Amino acid sequence: MTAANTTTAKDLFIIAMDTGPDHAVGQGDLSLALAGAELIDLLGSGSVTVDGDRVVPGQAPAPDDRLLREAAALLTRQPPYEPVEDWLWRRGRELAAAYRDALEAEGGLTRAGGDRSLFGTRRVEPADTPARRRATERRAEGEPVLTALGAAVGIDDGESAGADADEAGGGEAGLLPPALGDESVTAVVAAVHDAVMELEAVRQRRTIENAAFANVWRGP
Template identity: 65%
Template sequence: MTTAKDLFIIAMDLKHSVGQGDLSLALAGAELIDLIGAGAVAVDGDRIVPVGRPPLDDRFLGEAAAALARQAPYERIEDWLWRRGRDLSAAYQVALVEEGELKPQRSSRLSFGSKSLEPVDTPARRRAADRWKEMEPVLTALAAVVGIDDERSSDDIDLDGEAVTIVVAAVHDAVMELEAVRQRRTIENAAFANLWRGP
């Protein structure tokens, strides 16, 4: 399992309401961090620099690596998060159902899309739970960014390496930008509704 899959399982396991857009951005960040760990990419300032093509035994990481811009000036991390993150949580949901990691649930407080799902008790779920219990820094930081862990801030977590810290900060900024867009739309919609209602 990868950090992204562990993050998705934790989000469902804790039955915490997480926006699909927020989670998709965090999943893209988790993939990028795993690519850094695998030696597939390096971070140069705010750019993602492919440095190798190591064998990746995960379909999503393989897709992420294949989608990297391989010519200078390379892609900015923020741009990568938005591009790679598009509908990524939905793709992970489908894959985890197919892999038997998620199953339909008759009643649930947490619903992803139109289906209510819950994690199956598998080795992957136990591994994700162990990483969460041990407060593994990357998983904990990404969970804090999307609000799964209300008690911690990603700023409080000591991450291993500058590149990982830069990626987590970029995920945080992207999630904040998405929230600002949501708030602006809410205000615009309310103003439009008031206009039609009249005095």
């Protein structure tokens, strides 16, 4: 795999895989963030725009990447178009698994020791490729988009993003660094954070419900 065919979503997947088992990223959280990363790349190519909270198809073709083309093909092309957060949930379904398969097919992932993995029965890890080095460099440099998306799923606990926000005179640590600049990109990152928080709320609610159900069966 070469740096030429990397995308923000692939970079995000690589750094998520590089976090190690002690800081593993959940598949659902990562899938939502990957959908956001795709949308940001489509914004950059002119394939979409964001009008308010709606994803509006643009005039430019999708970038030359299979998964980005698939994402562009799923766009709602009739008004009133689709809210950003709805797009994240729809496109994000099983997206982490799709990126694992794509990167493995491109040679970006290699078999690792052990047999447990969040992303399948066979444990894999990023291979030593130009794409991995590029993703690692973006992370080390605190590149704003990758930092903000990583913070949404708990990578580095948002330390770099929070530092940027503090230096700029505001912002909650781990959320939206002002260096993002573009309003549309900021809107997408904010929607990713909201969706991940909603997913966590669903998890907590299910945990409470399951515990209550178990208590009923156990009895007093």
